Amino acid sequence: MTGKIKVLVAAPIHEDAIKLLRDAGYEVVVREYPSVEELKSIIGEFDVIIVRSKPKVTAEVIEAGKKLKVIARAGVGLDNIDLEAAKRRGIKVINAPAAPTRSVAELVIGLAIAVLRKIAYADRNMREGKWVKKKCLGTELSGKTLGVIGFGRIGREVAKIASKGFNMNILYYDVIRASEDVEKELNAKFSSIDEVIENADIITLHVPLLESTRHLINEERLKKMKSTAILINTSRGGVVDTDALVKALKEGWIAGAGLDVYEEEPLPPDHPLTKLDNVVLTPHIGASTEEAQRRAGLEVAQKIIEYLKNKV
Numbered sequence: 328m329t330g331k332i333k334v335l336v337a338a339p340i341h342e343d344a345i346k347l348l349r350d351a352g353y354e355v356v357v358r359e360y361p362s363v364e365e366l367k368s369i370i371g372e373f374d375v376i377i378v379r380s381k382p383k384v385t386a387e388v389i390e391a392g393k394k395l396k397v398i399a400r401a402g403v404g405l406d407n408i409d410l411e412a413a414k415r416r417g418i419k420v421i422n423a424p425a426a427p428t429r430s431v432a433e434l435v436i437g438l439a440i441a442v443l444r445k446i447a448y449a450d451r452n453m454r455e456g457k458w459v460k461k462k463c464l465g466t467e468l469s470g471k472t473l474g475v476i477g478f479g480r481i482g483r484e485v486a487k488i489a490s491k492g493f494n495m496n497i498l499y500y501d502v503i504r505a506s507e508d509v510e511k512e513l514n515a516k517f518s519s520i521d522e523v524i525e526n527a528d529i530i531t532l533h534v535p536l537l538e539s540t541r542h543l544i545n546e547e548r549l550k551k552m553k554s555t556a557i558l559i560n561t562s563r564g565g566v567v568d569t570d571a572l573v574k575a576l577k578e579g580w581i582a583g584a585g586l587d588v589y590e591e592e593p594l595p596p597d598h599p600l601t602k603l604d605n606v607v608l609t610p611h612i613g614a615s616t617e618e619a620q621r622r623a624g625l626e627v628a629q630k631i632i633e634y635l636k637n638k639v
């Protein structure tokens with residue numbers, strides 16, 4: 328490779344990642360969220376483009392990127408990148424799937440406690456001058472059963488915090504069973520999905536959204552949950568049938584829910600979920616921490632440097 332490697336940073340990434348790229352001798356140009364037209368006109372001079380969930384790296388942009396060798400996503404999902412077009416041109420696509428793991432896992436615990444101790448409900452009432460102490464009888468995590476559906480990076484991290492930090496029992500379901508060592512370390516018992524649904528006090532979802540996981544939590548499964556149980560979803564909105572969940576929460580099939588992701592995002596302002604007191608809602612903030620953003624930036628920067636080093 329001749330000349331200086333040029334990197335287009337097309338979305339905000341952590342300053343430490345930019346420093347790492349500059350220290351590696353790359354020329355880094357920061358142009359946040361250019362339009363497709365703008366991208367098409369400038370991409371020709373760059374070897375690398377770094378994006379987040381935006382901007383879109385379309386087939387046209389990839390075609391215009393005559394020198395392009397790497398498309399990097401400082402985060403997980405690759406929905407905004409035309410992977411087929413990148414493959415056709417032999418362009419490497421890099422992401423940072425492990426960067427948000429701890430942040431999402433901590434949010435799960437936060438949502439669970441917020442629902443079980445009615446924190447958001449109490450806060451809303453305090454602001455209206457209401458002392459709702461009598462309506463805020465809660466439950467502890469300790470000694471309860473956590474049901475983890477999808478035992479990958481995030482599911483295991485939640486299990487680790489719950490078992491080691493909160494003395495919880497872990498039941499999990501996944502299409503792939505974890506090793507005996509992992510099960511022992513996390514005090515986790517492999518079960519069928521319906522066993523998890525029927526026995527857990529807190530169910531937390533950590534599967535990707537696929538045809539096989541769309542509406543995995545449907546009316547039938549919500550009816551099988553304990554009436555005292557709560558559901559936490561930080562995976563993807565489509566994993567839960569929202570209409571069925573609203574019914575379950577209204578009619579008391581389950582005790583509550585904590586949600587970070589929705590079938591429609593942003594959640595429409597008048598959505599029925601916003602009218603329910605036994606739900607805690609956050610706007611898809613699982614990975615929105617200083618640490619996760621830094622890890623995502625650094626991980627892709629390191630992977631870019633490593634990949635291009637081997638190309639020289």
Ligand code: NAD
Pocket residue numbers: 403424427428431476477478479480481482500501502503533534535536537539540561562563587588611612613614615
């Ligand atoms: P991962 O790939 O490490 O784990 C996913 C697990 O789901 C794997 O163990 C896989 O075997 C299992 N799985 C796949 N299909 C299944 C099925 N049909 N039934 C049961 N298990 C199945 O992924 P991860 O990093 O743990 O991420 C989990 C989810 O969290 C994903 O949906 C991801 O999009 C989401 N996520 C959300 C945020 C947020 O901001 N809220 C941030 C990062 C990731």
